[in-house]
Amino acid sequence: MNDISLPRNPVIAVVIPSYKVTRHILGVIAGIGPEVQRIYVVDDRCPDASGDFVAAHCRDPRVSVLRHAENQGVGGAVMTGYQAAIDDGADVIVKIDGDGQMDASLLPDFVEPILSGQADYTKGNRFFNLEQIGQMPPMRLFGNAMLSLLTKLSSGYWNLFDPTNGYTAIHADVARHLPFKKISQRYFFETDMLFRLNTLHAVVVDVPMDASYGDEVSNLKISKIITEFALKHARNFGKRVFYNYYLRNMSLASIEAPLGLGLLLLGGGYGLWHWVHSARLNIPTPAGTVMLSALPVLMGMQLLLAFLAYDIASVPRRPIHRNKKAKTLVRHG
Numbered sequence: 001m002n003d004i005s006l007p008r009n010p011v012i013a014v015v016i017p018s019y020k021v022t023r024h025i026l027g028v029i030a031g032i033g034p035e036v037q038r039i040y041v042v043d044d045r046c047p048d049a050s051g052d053f054v055a056a057h058c059r060d061p062r063v064s065v066l067r068h069a070e071n072q073g074v075g076g077a078v079m080t081g082y083q084a085a086i087d088d089g090a091d092v093i094v095k096i097d098g099d100g101q102m103d104a105s106l107l108p109d110f111v112e113p114i115l116s117g118q119a120d121y122t123k124g125n126r127f128f129n130l131e132q133i134g135q136m137p138p139m140r141l142f143g144n145a146m147l148s149l150l151t152k153l154s155s156g157y158w159n160l161f162d163p164t165n166g167y168t169a170i171h172a173d174v175a176r177h178l179p180f181k182k183i184s185q186r187y188f189f190e191t192d193m194l195f196r197l198n199t200l201h202a203v204v205v206d207v208p209m210d211a212s213y214g215d216e217v218s219n220l221k222i223s224k225i226i227t228e229f230a231l232k233h234a235r236n237f238g239k240r241v242f243y244n245y246y247l248r249n250m251s252l253a254s255i256e257a258p259l260g261l262g263l264l265l266l267g268g269g270y271g272l273w274h275w276v277h278s279a280r281l282n283i284p285t286p287a288g289t290v291m292l293s294a295l296p297v298l299m300g301m302q303l304l305l306a307f308l309a310y311d312i313a314s315v316p317r318r319p320i321h322r323n324k325k326a327k328t329l330v331r332h333g
Contacts, residue, residue, distance in 0.1 A: 010115055013038040013090035014107070015081030016098045017074050018050040024100035025050060029060055031104035035111075038088060039063045040081040041098070045071040050098070074166070075189030079180045086176050091115075094169040102167045106209055110169035113205050120174040120202035120319045123160070123190075124167035128208035147191065147229065154233040155194035156240055157204050158312045163191045167209060173321040174202050188232050195236040199243055203319045244314075253310040260303025267296030 014032055018025060018041050029039060039062045043051025051065045066080055078095050085093045092111050096102045102124075113119040126144075127133060133141065144162055151163035168190070177200055184192035197204055245254045271293025278285040 010091040010111075011038070011089055012036045012107075012111055013040065013081075013085035013088070013093050015040045015042065015078055015085065015093060015095045017042050017044055017077035017081070017095075018054070018098050019044045019046045019071075019074075019077070020048055020050070021046075021098035021100075022048045022050045022053045025054060025098040026057060028096065028098050028100055028102075028104065029054070029058055029063060032062075033104065033107065035108060036094075037062060038085065038090060040084050041065045042077040042081050043067045044073070044077040045069065073186035073189065075183055075185035075192070078189065079183065079185075082170075082175050082178075083180065086172050090172050092169055092171055093175055095166065097166050103209065106167070106207070107169075109207050109209075110167065113207075114169055114171050114321075117319055117321075118203070119205040120200075120321050121170045121193075121197055121204045122168065122207050123162075123204065124165040124209040125160070125162045125206035126165060126209055127161050128206075129210060150229065150233040151191050151194060154236040154240065155191070156198040156244070156311060157194055157315060159315050160194070160204060160206055162206070163194060165209075166190055167207075168193075171319075171321040174200065184232070188229060191229075192232070192236070195240060198240060198316065201316045201318075201320055203316050251310070253307045256303045256307040256310070260300045260307060262300070263296040264300030264304065267293050267298075267300060271297070 012035055014036050016025065016028065016039065021028075025041070029041075032039060039060065041051060041054050041063060043049070043054075043065060045068045051067050054063065055065045064084070066084060068077065068080065072080075081095070082093055092114050094107055094110055096104065096107075106124075110122045110124075113122050126136065136144075144164060147163050148161045152158045152160070155163075174197070178193075178196055183189065183196055194204065241257065245251065245257065271290070274285055274289050274293065
């Protein structure tokens, strides 16, 4: 069975989105070990011409510079790198940033779970080491905590944390099934990737890593978390529930969710209307009315909690790229 998931000579590729990183990118490339066969530097219409800078100063034969005519954001740059790596026959594609904050020596830790058939996609998690968390700027810590909670709900990966972590690796067989043109291209990219992976039933695993910050200014703003991100999370949650519980499959949870929500809204609306009515007349609300409102609210909450428990237990656990290889061996056996 080990031959199903562990190729003898896996081709590992690294994608580096390049935008205003000329101070660090040569050091990032130099730190990538010999286990990597190809490196794609994607110049995302960088105003510093970082692609030309790498082409002029880097002598590593593994490096290819890809250029965008227009800025597409980190998601667009990663998708360009993914496509190039897939076309060149890569087995695993790792994405690291060019700002020097991601330790390239950890790359085998991200690749190993994929090659051993334990995961389809791996991502960094800076929250494993409690002592290292203290190094994270307070606003970034708060933003990541809020995003992690929203991402668990919208993506369905309740076992993950630190969703904005950009240190990732993916099996090429999984990457080629992603809807490249639909994935969010900018700040929401990493989170939207998790939603897309869940619709494929891909297994995602967190890899512990330390937090590291330089002198750069964070682009993660609380206003985006509250407004743009919240709306996109709500959209992805609705899509995921429809895809997983109604379009592809039907289960008891498919009944619990709408029934629970309906009872909660019915009881809450009924109680609110009578409370306002009683307040206007300056009379106490009858106990029977209170119970008629409370019972559907309590039943609705219980049904929604049951749906949530089912959803948490439904986190994908069987890597899809391993299943595909097994099917191939059976067909040719």
